[in-house]
Amino acid sequence: MSVEVLTLLFFGALVLFILLGLPLVFVLGGVSVVFLYFTWGIESFYMVSSQIYGSMGSFTLVAIPLYVFMAMILERTGVARDLYHMMHLWFGGMRGGLAVGTLGICAIFAAMVGVSGAAVVAMGTIALPAMLQRGYDKRMALGVINTGGGWGILIPPSIMMILYALISGVSVGKMFAAGILPGLLLIVITVLYVIIRSFLQPELAPALPASERASWPEKFRAVRSVVLPVLVVVMVMGSIIGGLTTPTEAAAMGVLGALISAAVYRQLSFSMVHEASIRTLKLTGMIAWILFAAHAFSAAYQSMGAQQLIEGLMQLIPGGPWGIIIAMMIIVFLLGMVLDPLGIMLITLPVFLPIVDALGFDPIWFGILFVINMEIGYMTPPLGFNLFYLKAIVPPGITMKDIYASVIPFVLLEVLAIIIMMIFPQIVTYLPNLLFQ
Template sequence: MEWFEALALLIGSIMFLMALGMPVALAFLAANILGAWVFMGGERGVVQLLNNGWGSLTKFALVPIPLFLLMGEIFFHTGLGQRMFSAIDRLLGKLPGRLSYVTVLGGTGFSTLSGSSMGSTALLGSLMVPEMIRRGYKKHMSIGPILGTGGLAIIIPPSALAVLLATLAQIDVGALLISGIIPGLILAALYVVTIYIQTRRDPSAAPAYEVEHQSVSEKLGILLRDVVPMVGLMVVIVVMMIRGIVTPSEAAAFGALGVLILAVLYRCLSWEAIKASVRGALRVTLMAYLIVFGSATFSQLLAFSGASRGLIDWATGFELAPVLMLLVMFAVLLVLGMFMEQISMMLLTVPIYYPLATSLGFDPIWFGLIMLLALEISFTTPPFGLLLFVMKGVAPEDTTMREIYLAAIPFIVCSLIVVGLLIMFPPLATWLPSL
């Protein structure tokens, strides 16, 4: 069987099963079993493939995923996240568009910990949009920042999706986490500038309203009590990884323990919150582990059938410049994001993209960061980005898809600027990990 026939059989089987409504992880598992039967000699090949797949789940690099997720679930279910939102809101005072800034700052903190862009968009949409509409904000000032927070959440550590991508691609987890710090800060600055420009051009888009006056000492108290402990925990985790004091797995354990201690100190830890947090983290972790299992076996099948080698030879045969090939791969991810969830996209593309990226001479950490940004941008790309429809579901009933599209575009542009900067100046991603 030719390499393109093997590739068509594997990917076609997956797409067919997904179209029938089968969960993504199970669709990959079924397609992999079919592929093993065809390419690896029937039942014996299936047994060998499954044994190899189980080995992929015993990697120590997977430990941060459930711990980061547990950290985010406790942050949400105990009310620590809401406490931080309220504190940032009070600290910004009468700043024009302050609820938009609150959404970016507080939403990034929550999204980063939760690791789910769809979940954080649904939460922020139901929590912030009604309040901002009640305050007289125009819809683009409320919807746009919420859609934009995902881009920050996926690259600023701790990020469960970054851990998963590094595991699937078999690259250094800590290096990929740390590489997102500088681009993440640049993206946050671009978001702030975007909101500032929008409020300057149209002050009525985010009208000011009276807030309770607070003295400097009161603001300092709010900052130290409700913001510094939460933000400080994330900073400590990142610094310990940069300094090499802890591994990513140990950092995730410290993070989960730190949030638990904060919840006890703030007297907001309950048995119900613990159960809800463990249940939420367990559900996503099981899905992620199934994804890892499916990806590992899928990669082996691609290699065994010759599809990986054939695809690389075919792609490099066009003699395109590496940057042009990168843009083609980026465009494919944007299209896939209109129809698939991020983890599903990783599962489908990482086994194909990373061997190709290696053959083109790309730095694996730098390429991983660009891929993470592509995954997030694809989620908000009109007309079919999945986050756009999540937002439609939680926004006020009179909100049109056109309004959501227009609100998302400025923040998509910000993310594309960061991608352009990474392509022109790779050290933005590679400098910190190199330390």
């Protein structure tokens, strides 16, 4: 049977079972195993099992449950509430100040927890009612929370970056370093947009009345609330950048910082740690199955010779190597509207990474563009996770239409950031090259 027919049957079976509503990870793993059996025979299973065994023995993999556990603990500490109070005092007196403060908290949360959703839930519960009560446009408030909440997978430490590194074989430390400047770029672009639009349309995000503005002593007292978040960030990223620990060892440092934070906020208890541990176990188990499916899919894909077929098809895309990269970004963007980011990684990375390598592009640079596209996937209709996190906690007067409409300008800002990083790849590559020579 020709490679064209095999490829058509393979991807056709994937689409069919996904449309039937089966879990994506089991569709990918199951279909891949069936095709491996009929192309290479039962011996091919030894190859898949050996690859999985190699991954399970990876020291890097230990970082995933540690970062997830850290996130689960920090969600329950009350850090977000105190951070919002501080931002409220410092930025509330300017137009769009509460929105800017919310973005700042989302950035801090992103640097602590490494997952998307934690900041969305926290800010949707704390910041959204405060902004609506003070006359903020609901779509502006929703959009700010939605986009800021997605930064958790870009600003290191990031679970998504660890998975990308495991699948692509690049350094986790380099991925973390590469995400710092792009993360700052996104924060600056988004904050400037909020400030400029609030200045041009003051009714969208009015400043707090004089009676609610804090004195300087009150502002400085509130700064104490950032001590613990900064401690966690320094324990994680500072130890990596300073060369004191590996990313995996830094994850253990982050867990220690999270436990200290929980103790300071008097939230540390056996029941809280037990609940966080159970949630960590469930999420880590899901990720383990994802790695199995990724290895099975990659082996089946290569055994059929589909890689050469896809590479040949990519050469037909106009615009040369850059046209191919742009086409990949468009494909990932469209998939982000209907699939979860981990599923997109499973489907696309085994196909895209060999092509990226053959074209001579830096896999670290491509990885950051890919992760930003995954971030967009969290916030784009119809199935973005952050949209549904928000819907679960917004007041009754806010509809799904409002939530969908709120993300449009912020998605365009993220696309703008991707374009800037494609034009100036040094934004991504400078810190990895400087810190990991």
